[in-house]
Amino acid sequence: MAKSCKGLTMELVKCLNKTDCIxxxxxxxxxxxGEKSPSISSECVGLRETYFNCKRGQVDMRSRIHGNKGY
Structure with a gap:
């Protein structure tokens, strides 16, 4: 369960490395x-939301029983 968001983390870091912000x-x-900057692409924003939902699923008791949806 702890590693279920690892793929998303790597994708998010790769995406952020390509942005002007970094x-x-x-x-x-x-x-x-943390901010909604125009220098961050919509792909990175989508990955950020998916990563947030993955991390939230790790502490949600309903999804802990069935496991995280995964990546």
């Missing part, structure tokens, strides 16, 4: 994820 502005991942 490349040009040299900001941290947390700063770039």
């Amino acid at each position: 490349k040009i502005e040299k900001r941290s991942y947390r700063d770039c994820l």
